[in-house]
Amino acid sequence: MALFNHAVTWLRRRRVLLPGVSVLARQVSEARTAAERRLYEAVARAADRADPALAPALAALLEVPEGRRVSELERLRTPPVKTTGTAMVRAMERVEEISAFALGRVNLSRVPVNRLSTLARYGQLSKAQTIERAPEPRRTALLTAVVRQLEAQAVDDALDLFALLMATRLISPARRASDRDRLAMLPQLEKAARVLAKASKILTEELDLVAEAGTDLDIAALWASVEEAVPRTAVAGAVATVEALVPEEDGSAEAAMREKLALRYNTVRPFLSLLGESDTLDAAPAGRRILKAVRRLPALSRRRVKDRPLLPREVDAERVPAMWKRAVFSNAKLPQGAVDRDGETPAAGYGPPEAIARNKVNLKRIETHWPDMLRVAGSLITNQVRAYDLLRMFGREGHPTPLGAAFAEYGRIDKTMHLLALVDPVDDTYRRLMNRQLTVQESRHRLARAICHGGRGQIRQAYREGQEDQLASLGLVLNAVVLWNTRYLDAAVARLRAEGHDIKDEDVARLSPLKDRHINFLGRYLFNIKASGPGQGLRPFRDPEAVEDDED
Structure with missing residues (x-):
C-alpha cells in the first residue's frame, strides 16, 4: 500500500495521467x-x-x-x-x-x-x-x-x-547465607551495644561534670564510676566483639555476601569453563580486558591452588571491583599474599555481557556536527522550524544525512543510560517510574476507547480523509474531558482545604484527570458557548450526603 501511494504521488507531481487502479x-x-x-x-x-x-x-x-x-x-x-x-x-x-x-x-x-x-x-x-x-x-x-x-x-x-x-544458583543462595550469618551475629552485637551504651553514658556525664567544675580529669575516678555499672573486662570484651563483627570499611554487608559467593564457586564452575572455552565470544576494544579474563577461566578452574597458590601479580587488580577486594585479596584461610581463586573467578564472571557489546558511540561524528545540532535544537524550541522539515533534513530516500546520523549517535548515549537504569539490579526507581508512566498512558488509551463510538473504539470511515477527521475530533474531545476533569479536581481540592481537611500534596499528585465514570458518552450534545463560558464559573459541587437516583 505504501509503494502504491508513493507511485500515485509521484505521478501526480509530474502531472501524469493516472492509469487504472488494477x-x-x-x-x-x-x-x-x-x-x-x-x-x-x-x-x-x-x-x-x-x-x-x-x-x-x-x-x-x-x-x-x-x-x-x-x-x-x-x-x-x-x-x-x-x-x-x-x-x-x-x-x-x-x-x-x-x-x-x-x-x-x-x-x-x-x-x-x-x-x-x-x-x-x-x-x-x-x-x-x-x-x-x-x-x-x-x-x-x-x-x-x-x-x-x-x-x-x-x-x-x-x-x-x-x-x-x-x-x-550463586548470588541468591550466597545472599541468604550472608543474611543468616548476620542475623546470628545480632544477639552478640546487641549485648555488646548495651554494655558500651552504659559505659558511654556514664563517661559522658562524668566528662560534663569535669568541664562544668573546671577541675583536672581524674582517670582513676572516671574508671571507678564506669566500673560501678559495668566491669572493665565487660567493656573490653564488648569493644572486641564490635571490632570483630563490624568491619571499619564501608559496604561490609556486600563484602560479606561476596565471601559467601566464593564458597559456592564449585556450583558454577562447569558453566564458567564452558563460557571461557567458547570461540564465539568477541569484544569491542573497551571490553578486551574482560574477555581476556573470561578466556582464563578454564585454566583457573583446573589449577590446583593448594599446590600453586594464585599470586597478586597474576591478577588484574584494576578489573576486580571494590566490593570484591576483601574476598579476593584478604582471605585469612590462605597463605600470606595469596589470592583467592574462587573469589577472583566470580569477579570476572560479570564481564561477558560487556564483552559482546559490538556497538560504540561515534563521538567524533557528534563533535563534528555539534554546532549544527545546537542550532537545530534551538530552532525547534523557539518554533522557528517545523518538526516535519527537520525530519526531511535528517534523511533522504530512506538514508540518514550526516546531521541525522550525528543525532542518531547522540541518541545512543541516552538509550544506553536508559537501558542501564532499566536493568539496575539494586535501584528499581527508574523501573517504577516507567511503570507509572505506562499506567498513565494506558489510562489515556482507555479513555480514548471509551469516547470513540460509545466505547467500541472503532474508526468506521472507509476513506483516509474521514479517518483523519475522526481522529482529530477524538483528540479534541479527549483533551476537553481532561481539561474539564482537571479544573474540577483542582476546585474540589481547594474547597476541601478551605473546609479544614488535611490534603497532602503527594496525594494530590496521584489524582488522575483520566476518569470517565461521571460522563455519558452516548447521544448527541449541543454546546451553548455563551451560557457555559469561562465567565459563568464552575458548576456547583454535588452534596456527597444527598440521595441520588441509582444509575446503571
Whole structure:
C-alpha cells in the first residue's frame, strides 16, 4: 500500500495521467517481485562466493534426522527453556553448532540491513517445510538470513541463561547465607551495644561534670564510676566483639555476601569453563580486558591452588571491583599474599555481557556536527522550524544525512543510560517510574476507547480523509474531558482545604484527570458557548450526603 501511494504521488507531481487502479497495482506488484528476486539473488550469490558448500550445508538443516520429530533448523531455532546446568551445556552446544557455519564470512554489506532483517524474520516464522518448498535462490537466501540471525540470538540466549544461573544458583543462595550469618551475629552485637551504651553514658556525664567544675580529669575516678555499672573486662570484651563483627570499611554487608559467593564457586564452575572455552565470544576494544579474563577461566578452574597458590601479580587488580577486594585479596584461610581463586573467578564472571557489546558511540561524528545540532535544537524550541522539515533534513530516500546520523549517535548515549537504569539490579526507581508512566498512558488509551463510538473504539470511515477527521475530533474531545476533569479536581481540592481537611500534596499528585465514570458518552450534545463560558464559573459541587437516583 505504501509503494502504491508513493507511485500515485509521484505521478501526480509530474502531472501524469493516472492509469487504472488494477494497472498500477499490477505494476507495483511486479516491481516488488523484481526487488525481492534481486534480494534473493544477492544473498545467495554472496553465500556461494564465501563457500560453494555453504548452501547445501544450510539446506541439510531442513531434513528431519532419523528418530526425531523436528528438523535440525527447528531444533536450532528453539531457545533454552529450563534453568539447569544441562540446559546451559546445550545452549553452548547450540552456539557452537550455529557458529560452525561461519556466516560472518558472507559479505552482505551491499544488502540493506532492514531488508535482511525482514527476510530473517520471515524465515524465523516459517516452517521448515515451507522453506524447503521455496525455489532457489529464495531458499538459500532465507536460510542464510535465518542462521545469520540465529548466531547472535544463540549467544544472547546462552548469556541470559548464564546470568540467570548465576543469580539463582550463586548470588541468591550466597545472599541468604550472608543474611543468616548476620542475623546470628545480632544477639552478640546487641549485648555488646548495651554494655558500651552504659559505659558511654556514664563517661559522658562524668566528662560534663569535669568541664562544668573546671577541675583536672581524674582517670582513676572516671574508671571507678564506669566500673560501678559495668566491669572493665565487660567493656573490653564488648569493644572486641564490635571490632570483630563490624568491619571499619564501608559496604561490609556486600563484602560479606561476596565471601559467601566464593564458597559456592564449585556450583558454577562447569558453566564458567564452558563460557571461557567458547570461540564465539568477541569484544569491542573497551571490553578486551574482560574477555581476556573470561578466556582464563578454564585454566583457573583446573589449577590446583593448594599446590600453586594464585599470586597478586597474576591478577588484574584494576578489573576486580571494590566490593570484591576483601574476598579476593584478604582471605585469612590462605597463605600470606595469596589470592583467592574462587573469589577472583566470580569477579570476572560479570564481564561477558560487556564483552559482546559490538556497538560504540561515534563521538567524533557528534563533535563534528555539534554546532549544527545546537542550532537545530534551538530552532525547534523557539518554533522557528517545523518538526516535519527537520525530519526531511535528517534523511533522504530512506538514508540518514550526516546531521541525522550525528543525532542518531547522540541518541545512543541516552538509550544506553536508559537501558542501564532499566536493568539496575539494586535501584528499581527508574523501573517504577516507567511503570507509572505506562499506567498513565494506558489510562489515556482507555479513555480514548471509551469516547470513540460509545466505547467500541472503532474508526468506521472507509476513506483516509474521514479517518483523519475522526481522529482529530477524538483528540479534541479527549483533551476537553481532561481539561474539564482537571479544573474540577483542582476546585474540589481547594474547597476541601478551605473546609479544614488535611490534603497532602503527594496525594494530590496521584489524582488522575483520566476518569470517565461521571460522563455519558452516548447521544448527541449541543454546546451553548455563551451560557457555559469561562465567565459563568464552575458548576456547583454535588452534596456527597444527598440521595441520588441509582444509575446503571
